[in-house]
Amino acid sequence: MNQPCPLPTTARDIAPLALVSVSVEHRGQRLLSDLTLRIEGCQRTVVMGPNGAGKSLLMRLAHGLLAPSSGSVAWLGATPRQAMVFQRPVLLRRSALDNLTYALAVKGTPRHRRRGLALAALDHFGLANLAKRPARVLSGGEQQRLALARAWLLEPEVLFLDEPTSALDPAAIKAVEEAVIDFHRRGTRIVMTSHDLHQARRLADDVVLLNAGRLIEHTAAKTFFQAPRTAEARAFLKGERVW
Ligand SMILES: Nc1ncnc2c1ncn2[C@@H]1O[C@H](COP(=O)(O)OP(=O)(O)OP(=O)(O)O)[C@@H](O)[C@H]1O
Numbered sequence: 001m002n003q004p005c006p007l008p009t010t011a012r013d014i015a016p017l018a019l020v021s022v023s024v025e026h027r028g029q030r031l032l033s034d035l036t037l038r039i040e041g042c043q044r045t046v047v048m049g050p051n052g053a054g055k056s057l058l059m060r061l062a063h064g065l066l067a068p069s070s071g072s073v074a075w076l077g078a079t080p081r082q083a084m085v086f087q088r089p090v091l092l093r094r095s096a097l098d099n100l101t102y103a104l105a106v107k108g109t110p111r112h113r114r115r116g117l118a119l120a121a122l123d124h125f126g127l128a129n130l131a132k133r134p135a136r137v138l139s140g141g142e143q144q145r146l147a148l149a150r151a152w153l154l155e156p157e158v159l160f161l162d163e164p165t166s167a168l169d170p171a172a173i174k175a176v177e178e179a180v181i182d183f184h185r186r187g188t189r190i191v192m193t194s195h196d197l198h199q200a201r202r203l204a205d206d207v208v209l210l211n212a213g214r215l216i217e218h219t220a221a222k223t224f225f226q227a228p229r230t231a232e233a234r235a236f237l238k239g240e241r242v243w
Pocket of ligand 1: 050
């Protein structure tokens, strides 16, 4: 699933992520079953599937927040710099600006550069006038843009986004999608989950379809939307129940 990289970047050199026969069990229940999947190159991979399919589990496994019960999850090379943006952003009880300067401090950015970089990132994500506002009182869309600004400053080689637009209005969705495109242009590999078929059509280079903890398809987006290989994918695209 490695398409030619159209970007003038080093994204093609980011290590592939290989999941081999991965299962996740919880109290005797299989939540993910025997999943083998490789994510590589500089693609934007969109993970889709019905509620409970295992999309968030897959993201957490891929980002190293969850260990598999069996099988292996490994970067085939140097572990890349990564960031993850969640549906409900995890922000500190500080101002928007301080959330960003703190992330830069953790990253090791020298103190004298932090404020300028943080202000530039706020500006880039349309948050310049909210710099002093406590992050926790920002609206959902503003919080999501702040989370993206924080990820932007971390300069990830791989960015994971778990349903980043599910609670947002159309303008906020557009802002998040533009941010995803910006990251990708900068050479970041994108792995995101989405329930929105239109969004997946707009953003995906390849699609991973999960159902009931199993991998159904991993195909180039064009193939997935025009000629899906499996009956499950055809049903999913028609909005039919696939279980
Ligand atoms: N910590 C956990 N303990 C027990 N079960 C869990 C846990 N996390 C997830 N699950 C179960 O694993 C399955 C997959 O969950 P997951 O959140 O990955 O689904 P999803 O595809 O992201 O769904 P949605 O589209 O509804 O967000 C669900 O049935 C869920 O109840």
